[in-house]
Amino acid sequence: MHIKKYIQHFGILSAILLTTACNNDFIPKDENTPNEDNGSIPVRTVSARVKAFQIEGEDASLSGENSVTDLQACLFEEGVLTHIYTQLSQKDDQYTLQTDKEAGHLYFVGNTASQLDLQALKEQGLTEEEWLKTTLEYAKKDAQASEFFSGMLDLGKNNESTLHTDLERGSARFDLSLPANSSLQVKGITFTQIAQRTFLFPQNPVASPENTERTDKRVDFSETLNASTQGVAYLYEQTGTDVKAQVSVVKKGKETTVESSLPSTLKRNTVYTLSLSEDSVSGSVKLQVIEWENGGEHNLSSEAGALKVDTQASTLPQNVTVNDEKNRIVLPYTATELTLAIDCDDQLEFIPDPMPLTVQTLGGSSAETMGKNLFRIQKDRWRLGVPGEEIKLRFHRKGLQQTYPDDFLTVVLTENPTRMEGLLNYNDSYEFHFDRYIDNELGVLTLPESKKLTVEYENGEGHWIKLAAREDNSRSFRILGGWKPNDPTANGRVQKATLVICNNDGTEREEYTVSRRNWGLPVTYLNGVWWCKYNAMGDSKDFNNQILSSNDPAAKAGKTVFDYLRDCTPEEFFKLWKWQYQGKTTQGMQVIDDNGVAKLEGYSTSSVHINKLEPTAMAPDGYELPSMENFERVLNSTSGTIWLMWDGSHTTAWNGNTTIQLRQRRRNDVTVGSVEMTDLIYIQMYNQAEQQYEPLVWYGSGAQWNDSGIKHGHYNAMLWATYSPDNGQGWYYVGTMGGLYPSKNGAGSNDSRLLRFKKSDVEYIYE
Numbered sequence: 001m002h003i004k005k006y007i008q009h010f011g012i013l014s015a016i017l018l019t020t021a022c023n024n025d026f027i028p029k030d031e032n033t034p035n036e037d038n039g040s041i042p043v044r045t046v047s048a049r050v051k052a053f054q055i056e057g058e059d060a061s062l063s064g065e066n067s068v069t070d071l072q073a074c075l076f077e078e079g080v081l082t083h084i085y086t087q088l089s090q091k092d093d094q095y096t097l098q099t100d101k102e103a104g105h106l107y108f109v110g111n112t113a114s115q116l117d118l119q120a121l122k123e124q125g126l127t128e129e130e131w132l133k134t135t136l137e138y139a140k141k142d143a144q145a146s147e148f149f150s151g152m153l154d155l156g157k158n159n160e161s162t163l164h165t166d167l168e169r170g171s172a173r174f175d176l177s178l179p180a181n182s183s184l185q186v187k188g189i190t191f192t193q194i195a196q197r198t199f200l201f202p203q204n205p206v207a208s209p210e211n212t213e214r215t216d217k218r219v220d221f222s223e224t225l226n227a228s229t230q231g232v233a234y235l236y237e238q239t240g241t242d243v244k245a246q247v248s249v250v251k252k253g254k255e256t257t258v259e260s261s262l263p264s265t266l267k268r269n270t271v272y273t274l275s276l277s278e279d280s281v282s283g284s285v286k287l288q289v290i291e292w293e294n295g296g297e298h299n300l301s302s303e304a305g306a307l308k309v310d311t312q313a314s315t316l317p318q319n320v321t322v323n324d325e326k327n328r329i330v331l332p333y334t335a336t337e338l339t340l341a342i343d344c345d346d347q348l349e350f351i352p353d354p355m356p357l358t359v360q361t362l363g364g365s366s367a368e369t370m371g372k373n374l375f376r377i378q379k380d381r382w383r384l385g386v387p388g389e390e391i392k393l394r395f396h397r398k399g400l401q402q403t404y405p406d407d408f409l410t411v412v413l414t415e416n417p418t419r420m421e422g423l424l425n426y427n428d429s430y431e432f433h434f435d436r437y438i439d440n441e442l443g444v445l446t447l448p449e450s451k452k453l454t455v456e457y458e459n460g461e462g463h464w465i466k467l468a469a470r471e472d473n474s475r476s477f478r479i480l481g482g483w484k485p486n487d488p489t490a491n492g493r494v495q496k497a498t499l500v501i502c503n504n505d506g507t508e509r510e511e512y513t514v515s516r517r518n519w520g521l522p523v524t525y526l527n528g529v530w531w532c533k534y535n536a537m538g539d540s541k542d543f544n545n546q547i548l549s550s551n552d553p554a555a556k557a558g559k560t561v562f563d564y565l566r567d568c569t570p571e572e573f574f575k576l577w578k579w580q581y582q583g584k585t586t587q588g589m590q591v592i593d594d595n596g597v598a599k600l601e602g603y604s605t606s607s608v609h610i611n612k613l614e615p616t617a618m619a620p621d622g623y624e625l626p627s628m629e630n631f632e633r634v635l636n637s638t639s640g641t642i643w644l645m646w647d648g649s650h651t652t653a654w655n656g657n658t659t660i661q662l663r664q665r666r667r668n669d670v671t672v673g674s675v676e677m678t679d680l681i682y683i684q685m686y687n688q689a690e691q692q693y694e695p696l697v698w699y700g701s702g703a704q705w706n707d708s709g710i711k712h713g714h715y716n717a718m719l720w721a722t723y724s725p726d727n728g729q730g731w732y733y734v735g736t737m738g739g740l741y742p743s744k745n746g747a748g749s750n751d752s753r754l755l756r757f758k759k760s761d762v763e764y765i766y767e
Helices: 118-123 561-567 570-577 628-635
Strands: 044-050 071-077 080-085 089-091 094-099 105-110 135-137 149-154 162-169 171-177 185-195 197-199 214-225 229-236 244-251 254-261 271-278 285-291 328-331 336-343 348-351 358-361 374-379 389-397 408-413 419-422 431-433 440-446 451-456 465-469 476-481 491-503 510-519 523-526 529-532 589-594 597-600 648-652 658-667 670-672 675-677 680-687 696-698 730-736 739-745
Touching: 044 071, 044 105, 044 149, 071 094, 071 118, 080 094, 080 118, 105 162, 171 185, 185 229, 214 229, 244 271, 244 285, 254 285, 271 348, 285 348, 328 336, 348 358, 451 465, 523 680, 561 658, 561 680, 561 696, 570 670, 589 670, 597 675, 628 648, 628 730
Parallel strands: 044 162, 171 271, 328 408, 431 510
Antiparallel strands: 044 094, 071 080, 071 105, 089 094, 105 149, 135 197, 149 162, 171 229, 185 214, 185 244, 244 254, 271 285, 336 374, 348 389, 358 374, 389 408, 419 440, 440 476, 451 491, 465 476, 491 510, 523 529, 589 597, 648 658, 658 680, 670 675, 680 696, 730 739
16 A cells, blocks of 8 residues: 655746657757757757666665656756757657757756746856755755656766666655554654755765754544555655654544654655564564665765674574575475574664564563564465565664664575465465356365375265366366356355365465355256256346246146146246347346337337357356357257147257157246236157156247337247357247247347356266
8 A cells, every 4th residue: 555645846947848759760859959950060969868766786666656747958068058958759658859969967857847946047157066056945844755767977977879868756655563463553643843945956975955944743543543654754855853644543533643753864766664563572662763875975874884694592393494694584385383592692673564473572571582683473374376585674773763674584484385376366375265156177276295285174065166177287287167067055055165285294284265146047957958948037247137047947746847837826926928139238128018018118229239248248157148050959950841830859960869759838827917818838849768868948929129019929939049159040939839940040139038058068967
């Protein structure tokens, strides 16, 4: 978490706009730079880039901190301002100009156009000595210094054609560090004796302008901070005594203020950390200030030398190692606890920082530890898939004002030897919840030779996880999520399993929980396809809107769907029968009475063809639209026309030759409003050789393709949505009630369709 620095503007003078070139073929020059038209070609390219805030040599800049709103350059020759460059090209974070000058000092200034009128200064005959004493002031009273940048290049230092300089910001950044899992809350910070003006360019040695006013600067947080936060304050470079940071802290509901002296020199482009900690014995809150050594040119170091591990006084498990220099401790991936003794004449205070282990100070907590630098370190087992990490344990020498950056020990956290790929993610905990239905490959675990992998379940839970060894590596196991047809418990409940990794002898047990939402739609099997028993309803992607296998009205009545549709009430029949879909909208349209005409509520034109969408676009997780070929296994007769209005049979080419039995019934008691809908047909089909499966039942309202509604001589002109991305073709029940038959159909995107899903392919089916 960080507070983005608010970039202040310096004053009310007009800003000079920065022009960005399109590419490197054109690098702008100012009006004084000769060009090809007068016979002189620029010979030198000068580039500048913002020097980022750094912590230990790494870029530590926050978003917006390197923003340059305007950049100008001015050339001093023989101590006098002679040229001004206002148009520099920009590519990414690099700014470029060209010049034919071979000597002189070229100064860059950024975000200063509103306060510095360089043209006016040139006309006044500004000298370089006066220029170097230019100062800027705080725009506001709080501890948020306006960001500006400056840099200088000596053109006469060498004769190279390409030159570069860094742009240093004029301010220092302050970060706040709070102990992990701490109850401390920070309301605000006050900085005392802050100089109100600073020099535009660094002084050697660092100095503040003479007679500058000094005041306190305060930053208050709109919401108290309860975690480490970067960029809480920005102050200009300065020197001075009695400069302090005072932090307003709330601990267990009680507010207190802790303070610490700041370095007498605050340096530009430097990061300082205000580190809060709690004494392990007294519980008192302490504040320490860390100056990061790579934030600027200054480098604090302890005269006493670097810290080292006292291996004799430490209590180290056998699998913990310390390097020969005794400044680096390597911890195994397993859960580890050790007592670390540090060889140091000064009493050390641990500086807490967010890290994946806990450190407890033991020195002085008993007679045996009095006067010793002892610390208990505890670490949980390193989780699967999390990269190894190096962290620094930082310490403060009690009684000293400053905290030295080299007072640290490196701890190496070894990564888990079991490798993990795929969707599983244990970065944050030992549990991973998909929070949706999912099956097939969840991840792949590759184990060392000494390890084995098993799956455990809670009592009564189905064995929904399968471990499948890879053919190319017997130590790699695919974690497969399975599916149970017509699972009576598939109501969206959380379904858990525990992956157990241990040594071959059962020791060093690791447990990782994986869970998902167990949803399921009622299905039946016909000609190699698990067809859903019911049409989609409501929001077609939402399981909560569908008939679930845990609440199948036909199964609860002990009936097939075919018999249930015969015996249910007209209202129950209409609830299942009334839904149609159009375009890419997953919310279904239902049949209504529109002035005596049965129509779909909300019907309009559509430019999107359902059949050309991805097969899963309209379906809940784990299900999809059947393809043309899936329908053909049932409806593409090789024995003549399939007459849907009669009982009978036909053959299809599926699996060589398949006989499909057909039975049909009608309902004549269903109404919507004042509209009586008669002869509503529903048809069951089943493979004569697969009678162990419940028949597949076709039912649903006729399609609508204009404002005339769903009746086309009858209400049974069913148009089925079909995955057919090439031409949008589908299946349609066409004809009269005296001659109703299924046919391939190329209906357009305006036509409404019934959705009947199938179960997507799944590798593992469990009972």
